[in-house]
Amino acid sequence: MSFFIQNAMASENTSSEGNSYSLIFMLVIFLLFFYFVLFRPQQKKAQEHKNLMNSITKDDEVITTSGLVGRVNKVTKNGYVLLSLNNETEVCIKKNFIASVIPKGTLNSLL
Template identity: 50%
Template structure:
């Protein structure tokens, strides 16, 4: 039977890779992790911080819940905003829930 199939022998000894290759592979994974996950997330967080600091009275904003309103009052000491949805309805929300500042006149076009 061994005429057609050569017998398999187990490879003995140490593996051919070294510890240096493992370090290089881990460094490559760390670089990929940084550029694919960490860096874009930190950019988005920086943009959100800049958006929240640039809010002013009279800005028309969109909240993360989908509410569109005009800022009527900003409370700096506790990070809350008062939004006017129309002439009679006002709500109070936390600044963190503002997702975008809309162009002037957006409320009138809705």
């Protein structure tokens, strides 16, 4: 009788090894899926925003994340921008709050 029990245990171990390989394979596929669907697009978007922040210069027309539209008057080295909303109003904002650069001349058509 003990002879049959040992054979049953041996066959159970070989099938569990096969299951562990398939489990590892499924986890790798799952992690790759998350990388390409979630992490990689987020990293690309962050890199594009960083490039936008580095390319901002004086007289660029920008829109902020809060919806302000204005012209850049001054860019400081510590990450702030002096934004002119109209002829009388200027606002100092952090560079990170600029959502996008709009084409030149758009501000004139809005006012």
